[in-house]
Amino acid sequence: MKKTVMTLQKQKQQGNKISMLTAYDYTTAKLMDEAGIDILLVGDSLGMVMLGYEDTLQVTMADMIHHSRGVARGAKEALVVTDLPFLSYHVSVAEAVLNAGRLVKEGLAEAVKLEGGMEFAEVIRGITRAQIPVVAHLGLTPQSVNAFGGFKIQGKSLTAAEKLVKDARAVEAAGAVAIVLEGIPAPLGAYITNQVQIPTIGIGAGPDTDGQVLVYQDMLGMFDELQPKFVKRFAEVGQLYREAFSKYQEEIQQGLFPTPAHSYTIDSEIMTALKAKEGENFAATE
Known part of the structure; x- marks a missing residue:
């Protein structure tokens, strides 16, 4: 209600x-x-x-x-x-x-x-x-x-x-x-x-x-510029964010993300036909 x-x-x-x-x-x-x-x-x-x-x-x-x-x-x-x-x-x-x-x-x-x-x-x-x-x-x-x-x-x-x-x-x-x-x-x-x-x-x-x-950023440890006495931190979400962002950066640099599990597939015959057709188009423009 x-x-x-x-x-x-x-x-x-x-x-x-x-x-x-x-x-x-x-x-x-x-x-x-x-x-x-x-x-x-x-x-x-x-x-x-x-x-x-x-x-x-x-x-x-x-x-x-x-x-x-x-x-x-x-x-x-x-x-x-x-x-x-x-x-x-x-x-x-x-x-x-x-x-x-x-x-x-x-x-x-x-x-x-x-x-x-x-x-x-x-x-x-x-x-x-x-x-x-x-x-x-x-x-x-x-x-x-x-x-x-x-x-x-x-x-x-x-x-x-x-x-x-x-x-x-x-x-x-x-x-x-x-x-x-x-x-x-x-x-x-x-x-x-x-x-x-x-x-x-x-x-x-x-x-x-x-x-x-x-202020929710205060109680979740997301905002450090001011730290009033009356604020209790109920979770350290700011640190959690930093760790997740750092891990994301590292996995991109190391080629660990995205994996096949995070990617879409297409029939291999379609890709073969696409490449062949693209090759024909390229030859025709020369």
């Missing part, structure tokens, strides 16, 4: 943890969907792990739509949430609604995610009025990396912690259906989770949020 925002709310009420992973293509999305992952997040993290950017700020709407469409085709049951990229919702509420609508119409997303708290409450209200579910993102928000001075843990002072709690209440009041909490102390993650009625999904926010999310 296809999961919806109501499914997530029910999971919070029943105390059933929510699983979320990033996904950027059809094949990976299909595998995650078959594994029972609740939410597939088409994150603007694709700028770093798929496109090789240093941060997420260069990601465009076209990038998000392209990747979202592929993920949506692979997600038969999982809910697809797609990020609104940098500057796609900052200028005006009207522009934010239009861009959110594009992610739904063109990218086949079922909800959108945006970074920011009470300062984006009106944006969340506007998108929600357009009947598009919004997931808010608080704490270490990657689109604010320049303002933060790097990827730094948030909410460690009393003032900062109070601001995060107010932000969580504000985005909930504005109509957000869930909140991603990134890079904050675990006790604060637990406190915010208890202060709101909508689900919280943590990434470096401790074990007591309503769910967890990771």
Whole structure:
């Protein structure tokens, strides 16, 4: 059965943890969907792990739509949430609604995610009025990396912690259906989770949020440029890839691949006739 925002709310009420992973293509999305992952997040993290950017700020709407469409085709049951990229919702509420609508119409997303708290409450209200579910993102928000001075843990002072709690209440009041909490102390993650009625999904926010999310390249050991403390490697797929690619290269160089088992056959008489005919044609052109 296809999961919806109501499914997530029910999971919070029943105390059933929510699983979320990033996904950027059809094949990976299909595998995650078959594994029972609740939410597939088409994150603007694709700028770093798929496109090789240093941060997420260069990601465009076209990038998000392209990747979202592929993920949506692979997600038969999982809910697809797609990020609104940098500057796609900052200028005006009207522009934010239009861009959110594009992610739904063109990218086949079922909800959108945006970074920011009470300062984006009106944006969340506007998108929600357009009947598009919004997931808010608080704490270490990657689109604010320049303002933060790097990827730094948030909410460690009393003032900062109070601001995060107010932000969580504000985005909930504005109509957000869930909140991603990134890079904050675990006790604060637990406190915010208890202060709101909508689900919280943590990434470096401790074990007591309503769910967890990771970038799949991180949890599979495929991306080494950043190695946050909160990442657990569930498999070393990156090493597996490297070994397979190296073996492929070696077997080609050594003439071990392809073998007859990987090749197609043709009747020898046909080849004999072909060569004879080609010989006649060559003679006729001399």
